[in-house]
Amino acid sequence: MKATIKDIAHESGFSIATVSRVLNNANASYSSKTAKKIKKAAQKLGYHKNNIAASLVKQTSTTIAVIINSVKTNFSFEILNGIQKEADKNHYSVIILYAGNRSDDLTKQAIETAIDRAVSGILLVAIQLNQENINLLNESRTPYLYVSTHPNNPTKKFVSSDNHLITETAVDYLVNEGHKKIGLVGIDHHTTGKERLAGYKTKMSINKLPIDKEFIQYGDYSYESGQKIMKEIAPLIKDGHLTAVIAASDMIGAGLIKGAKKEKVSIPNDLSIVSIDGTYICEITSPELTSITQDFTQIGILSVQSLLKTKDSKFVPIKLIKRESILHI
């Protein structure tokens, strides 16, 4: 039915070994005439390589596994896009495994599936690993990389934005616009949140700005979370005790705007917002959200390059994009 290298061997008069060599461009240990003949035969028979067979003997496949949380983050899709694009370019295919809602069990299951399939590498998108899963990964000797997460362990490889820099840039900008009462809202208690908090504190301190306890509000990066937080901080805003916040995500920013409407808080007149992420959400809200924009597509692309080739860790540059949610005072 489907043509195999055996058929090509028959058709061209060479052995399957030679056919295999030619078709894989193995160190040119064949004459160009042979190559031409074999390629022609392959063409004629409509040959397609059976990657499964190749994987079996090579004990590795040209497949990259992406493990991802199923939480509703609107940027994962962009990262995936970047990964996909770069994988395609290198003739790799991508299999996506969900780790549920940050569940260690499901993460373990995903890792096992990846290992079972003998993938050539694993991309952990916004995934936090417990020790058991780290061990599992290490024992498998499958290369892996943290994507959009910056592990505190310096021996681990990652590709992500620099969380410290993100909040530092945001504070600087806000200070430049005349703000002194600046909050940071919607961050989580994990690495990402901690780093952003650290960057924020650093710059606040450098600028000799006090940090009220209420300036820092935790959340889960969601729209609902943003609305809830606005309810919390509305009194402060009305009192003039808070004039600007850094939102931990666009969705938090959007939730803040929504909540502000209910609380009769005017954005940006009563409160300036700079949101972290810079996805298309920023343009849909009214007012549009000024943002510290992450280059998610690039994060995806570079993570594949790192996994397959460079093996480097990398911070991907961020950008401040001015829209309408900041008031100069």
Add this chain to the structure above:
Amino acid sequence: MKATIKDIAHESGFSIATVSRVLNNANASYSSKTAKKIKKAAQKLGYHKNNIAASLVKQTSTTIAVIINSVKTNFSFEILNGIQKEADKNHYSVIILYAGNRSDDLTKQAIETAIDRAVSGILLVAIQLNQENINLLNESRTPYLYVSTHPNNPTKKFVSSDNHLITETAVDYLVNEGHKKIGLVGIDHHTTGKERLAGYKTKMSINKLPIDKEFIQYGDYSYESGQKIMKEIAPLIKDGHLTAVIAASDMIGAGLIKGAKKEKVSIPNDLSIVSIDGTYICEITSPELTSITQDFTQIGILSVQSLLKTKDSKFVPIKLIKRESILHI
């Protein structure tokens, strides 16, 4: 290194054939005692099935390929989520292949990759196939299914919303709210657009409502498209020649709202909008968008079920969700 069935055979004292039977629950042609022993041995050795080897001999894998356009649709992720969830449940894994921006060449490439990997089925998410690609698919004898697309060929299998019903429901609702001058904006020239247009025309006609040429505006489902269209129709609205529109997507709806601000058109006072899709975008805009909501997660789930088991075509129910973008007149 890694345990294989050979190791289990050794450990348990049975042959690899028996081990294979037990581990695959093959028609109980083994005693339960044997089964117990073998399973214990497998457990002890930390055995994991090498699916690649199994795929090679069975000529099929427990992998589903999803072919998808890389266009920025905010709902593909939801469909993917549903697919993933249901695939997981059935112990299938999912590989995602991008077909670029509706490119026939890239689609062909994606199909070939899928076939190469001997996937057990292909899900075409919002993909339009040309004849060459249809042939390719048919020759491969790989089962495939249209997802979120309703092919005009009745022999093809699909899982999607009923596009006719979507616009019919929208028109009915708008008429009920007292509207008579109703437009349909942002649709494309492909099947989806045509079906929505047909549903719209049907109900307009039943309600004896005239359809002005300008009532129908084409687009590409994007935010920008929505803004452009608003520029186009703003004069009509101001004249009172148009009081309501059905937006072909949430992004079109959001673009309309954005454009309306520029054009000094008030939503919903000057124009009512009901948007098709009902993703989270509808809650972020101001006013919130009333929508005909598609159940994308369910579409994903049912498409896997259809591919793997039922082989049925299916329309997934839609829902009208009232928010703030409709004025009763």
Add this chain to the structure above:
DNA sequence: ATGAAAGCGCTAACAG
């Protein structure tokens, strides 16, 4: 109920 043996299609020594 169980085992032996033949491959699935391919790659990679090893010869020549």
Add this chain to the structure above:
DNA sequence: CTGTTAGCGCTTTCAT
């Protein structure tokens, strides 16, 4: 430069 051969780990007749 090319061919022979031995598997990769698993499933599946065909015997027993």
